Amino acid sequence: MEASLVDKIEQAAILVVGAGGIGCELLKNLAGSGFKHVEVIDLDTIDVSNLNRQFLFRTHHVGKPKCTVACEAARDMSPHSPHNDPVGFYVAHHGNVKDNDRFGVNFFKRFDVVLNALDNVDARRHVNRLCLSAEIPLIEAGTTGYLGQTTVIMGKQTECYECQPKPTQKVYPICTIRSTPSMPVHCIVWGKELYKLMFGSAPDSMLFEDEEGDEKSTFMSPVVNERLKVEEKPSPEKLLKYTKSALTALFTTEINKQLGMDRYKGAKKTPVAHDIEAMAKGLEAGVLNPPSESEGGEKRVWTNEECCQEIYCIVSEMYTGATSPPDIFSSSVAFDKDNHVAMRFVTAASNLRASVFKIETNSYYTAKGIAGNIIPAIATTNAIVAGQEVLELMKILKHGKDKVMEVCKFTYCLRAKTRKGFFLQPTSLQPPNEKCYVCKNARVVVSVDTKTFTLEAFIDQVLKKKMSFNSPILQIGCDQIYEDGEPEYEQNLVKTLENLPCGGIKDGTTLVVEDFEQDMEVNINFVQMEFEEDDERGQFLIGGDRPVVKKAEDGKGEGGAVDNKSEEKKEENNDDDDDIEVLDANAPPPVPAAKGKKRERENGVDEAAGAGKKSKKDTGEGVEEVVLLE
Structure with missing residues (x-):
C-alpha cells in the first residue's frame, strides 16, 4: 500500500x-x-x-x-x-x-x-x-x-x-570615476577609493599613481606622501594642517589644473573648484564637532563646510587610534558600509566632489544605501x-x-x-539549456591574451571568481599542469598561459578543468585576444556571443528577486537574505511570461528584479557570471 x-x-x-x-x-x-x-x-x-x-x-x-x-x-x-x-x-x-x-x-x-x-x-x-x-x-x-x-x-x-x-554589478569605467563623474554613485565610488588612499594601503586604491608616472595628479603628494606616521601620535595642529592640505589638493588645486588643461571643454556642466581655505576657516585644532552626531545628522544633507568638519574629525579619530585598526596604513583598512567611520568619510568626501561637478549631494543615510546597494x-x-x-x-x-x-x-x-x-x-518550469556548461557539459570559450595573462590570474579571476570552481585540477591533453593545494605545481602559477608546460595555452588550446568536490568537468577553448590596459571589458571575456539577460523594455521587466550581497564582501558566506545588493535600483518588478510562452529571464533567485544587462561585447559594462555558449 x-x-x-x-x-x-x-x-x-x-x-x-x-x-x-x-x-x-x-x-x-x-x-x-x-x-x-x-x-x-x-x-x-x-x-x-x-x-x-x-x-x-x-x-x-x-x-x-x-x-x-x-x-x-x-x-x-x-x-x-x-x-x-x-x-x-x-x-x-x-x-x-x-x-x-x-x-x-x-x-x-x-x-x-x-x-x-x-x-x-x-x-x-x-x-x-x-x-x-x-x-x-x-x-x-x-x-x-x-x-x-x-x-x-x-x-x-x-x-x-x-x-x-545572470547580470552582475555594474562596473563604472575608471576614467569616469577619476575625471568625469555625472551621477552620485560615481562620486561615492570615488569616495570609497579616497578612503583607501588616505587611510589604507594606498597602492590598492584606483586613485593611486606611481611616483615615476607622467602627469601625476597634484593630490598624490599632499594626500599620500605626507600621510602622518601613526607612531608619532600627531598633534591636533598637525592633523588640521594635513586635512586642509589634502582637501585643498583634491578639491581646489587638482580641479583648477584640469580646468586649465581644457579637460571639461564641451561638458554639459563645467566643474567649479572649491575654496577650501574659506570652507575650512571655522575649523579649530582639537575641536571635533562632527555633523553626523548632530540632531538629524544622518538624515540631512551636510553643507560643504560641515563636510570639511566631518573629514577633519575622521582624520583625528583615525590617527589617534580611537576607532582605527592597529595599523591604518595597511590593507586591513578597507571600506565597509557598516563601518560608521568609513561611511561618514565617504559621505562627506563624495558630497564635496559632487558639489564640484554640480551633482546632487546626499545624506549619510542615502549615501549608505547607494554605497551598499541595499534594499531592506x-x-x-x-x-x-x-x-x-x-x-x-x-x-x-x-x-x-x-x-x-x-x-x-x-x-x-x-x-x-x-x-x-x-x-x-x-x-x-523550463527544461535544461543545451548551452549550459554545468548541467549540459557545454564547452566554454575564454578570450584572453595568453602572452601576458598568468595561470594564477586565470585560476583566481576566471575559474574561482567567475565560474565558482572550488579546487580545480587543470589538464592539457593527458598532462596535468595544476592541482589546487599541490606544491609541485606552484611554480606554474607565475607563468603566462602560453609558457605553461605541455605546449602551453594558446589560440585554439582546449583545457580540461575538473573539480572533484563539485563532481564537475568542463572543457575550455581559448581564443587569443589582446586587451588594452584600461579596457572597460576587463582583461578577458567568457563565452563570446552567448545568450544574455534581456533588458527591460517599455516599462516591463523580466527577472527575479535579488538576494546576493557584495561578492567582494561575503563571497564565502552562506547565510540568507539580510541586506541585498541591487544591480538596478530603478528596475521595474518582474513580469511573468504569458502562458505557453518561454520566459526570457534569468532562472534563480539572486538577480535584480527586471535588471537586464547586455553582454560586454555590446556595452563594455560587464560579463555575465553564468557562461552560455552558442
Missing part, C-alpha cells in the same frame, strides 16, 4: 541551507507541517540587526550560531517529541556549505530534498552543482524588499541554477517565499522527484497585483 503524504513527510530527510530570514521561516513551516528529519547548515552567528525579522532569535541569542538556535526553536515548535525519535531531529551544522570535507556530494545524497535560504551567488552555484551530482531536487527562493520568487531545480528535467545568464529585507516577503518552498516540497514528496517538471512551478511574489488580482504568479 502506498504511503500517505503524512507518512512521507514524517519519513523525509530534508536539508536546509541557510538559517537567516528565509531559513527561520522555513524551519517554522517544516516543524509545523510535521517534518521530523531536518538538518541545517549555516555559517553565520546571530547579530542584533537580525532580530527585527529572524523571529526565532532573541536578544540573549546574540553571538550564537544561527543554525543551533533555529534548530532548538524548531524542535520546540514540532508536534513530535525529539525524545521519541532523536535521530536526525533538527540537527544543526555550523559551518560553510562549501567545506567539502563536511558537506560533499556523499553528504547531500543522504537527503530527499534540499531547500535553499542563501544570500549569494557563489554558495548557490555550489549547492546547485552538488544537488545535480547527487541527483536530488533543489528548491530555491529569494527576496528583495516586496519582491520574491521560488523555483525548483531537478537535474535532467529543469533548468539548473546556472542555465541562464521584509519579513513578510520572506514568509511568503518560505511557504511556497514548503508547498513545492510537498508536491515533490507526493508525486516523486521524477515528476518535478510536471507538478512544480516557478512562482513570482509581486508587489503589484496582476490583471486578475493576484500577488503570486506561478509559471511553468
Whole structure:
C-alpha cells in the first residue's frame, strides 16, 4: 500500500541551507507541517540587526550560531517529541556549505530534498552543482524588499541554477570615476577609493599613481606622501594642517589644473573648484564637532563646510587610534558600509566632489544605501517565499522527484497585483539549456591574451571568481599542469598561459578543468585576444556571443528577486537574505511570461528584479557570471 503524504513527510530527510530570514521561516513551516528529519547548515552567528525579522532569535541569542538556535526553536515548535525519535531531529551544522570535507556530494545524497535560504551567488552555484551530482531536487527562493520568487531545480528535467545568464554589478569605467563623474554613485565610488588612499594601503586604491608616472595628479603628494606616521601620535595642529592640505589638493588645486588643461571643454556642466581655505576657516585644532552626531545628522544633507568638519574629525579619530585598526596604513583598512567611520568619510568626501561637478549631494543615510546597494529585507516577503518552498516540497514528496517538471512551478511574489488580482504568479518550469556548461557539459570559450595573462590570474579571476570552481585540477591533453593545494605545481602559477608546460595555452588550446568536490568537468577553448590596459571589458571575456539577460523594455521587466550581497564582501558566506545588493535600483518588478510562452529571464533567485544587462561585447559594462555558449 502506498504511503500517505503524512507518512512521507514524517519519513523525509530534508536539508536546509541557510538559517537567516528565509531559513527561520522555513524551519517554522517544516516543524509545523510535521517534518521530523531536518538538518541545517549555516555559517553565520546571530547579530542584533537580525532580530527585527529572524523571529526565532532573541536578544540573549546574540553571538550564537544561527543554525543551533533555529534548530532548538524548531524542535520546540514540532508536534513530535525529539525524545521519541532523536535521530536526525533538527540537527544543526555550523559551518560553510562549501567545506567539502563536511558537506560533499556523499553528504547531500543522504537527503530527499534540499531547500535553499542563501544570500549569494557563489554558495548557490555550489549547492546547485552538488544537488545535480547527487541527483536530488533543489528548491530555491529569494527576496528583495516586496519582491520574491521560488523555483525548483531537478537535474535532467529543469533548468539548473546556472542555465541562464545572470547580470552582475555594474562596473563604472575608471576614467569616469577619476575625471568625469555625472551621477552620485560615481562620486561615492570615488569616495570609497579616497578612503583607501588616505587611510589604507594606498597602492590598492584606483586613485593611486606611481611616483615615476607622467602627469601625476597634484593630490598624490599632499594626500599620500605626507600621510602622518601613526607612531608619532600627531598633534591636533598637525592633523588640521594635513586635512586642509589634502582637501585643498583634491578639491581646489587638482580641479583648477584640469580646468586649465581644457579637460571639461564641451561638458554639459563645467566643474567649479572649491575654496577650501574659506570652507575650512571655522575649523579649530582639537575641536571635533562632527555633523553626523548632530540632531538629524544622518538624515540631512551636510553643507560643504560641515563636510570639511566631518573629514577633519575622521582624520583625528583615525590617527589617534580611537576607532582605527592597529595599523591604518595597511590593507586591513578597507571600506565597509557598516563601518560608521568609513561611511561618514565617504559621505562627506563624495558630497564635496559632487558639489564640484554640480551633482546632487546626499545624506549619510542615502549615501549608505547607494554605497551598499541595499534594499531592506521584509519579513513578510520572506514568509511568503518560505511557504511556497514548503508547498513545492510537498508536491515533490507526493508525486516523486521524477515528476518535478510536471507538478512544480516557478512562482513570482509581486508587489503589484496582476490583471486578475493576484500577488503570486506561478509559471511553468523550463527544461535544461543545451548551452549550459554545468548541467549540459557545454564547452566554454575564454578570450584572453595568453602572452601576458598568468595561470594564477586565470585560476583566481576566471575559474574561482567567475565560474565558482572550488579546487580545480587543470589538464592539457593527458598532462596535468595544476592541482589546487599541490606544491609541485606552484611554480606554474607565475607563468603566462602560453609558457605553461605541455605546449602551453594558446589560440585554439582546449583545457580540461575538473573539480572533484563539485563532481564537475568542463572543457575550455581559448581564443587569443589582446586587451588594452584600461579596457572597460576587463582583461578577458567568457563565452563570446552567448545568450544574455534581456533588458527591460517599455516599462516591463523580466527577472527575479535579488538576494546576493557584495561578492567582494561575503563571497564565502552562506547565510540568507539580510541586506541585498541591487544591480538596478530603478528596475521595474518582474513580469511573468504569458502562458505557453518561454520566459526570457534569468532562472534563480539572486538577480535584480527586471535588471537586464547586455553582454560586454555590446556595452563594455560587464560579463555575465553564468557562461552560455552558442
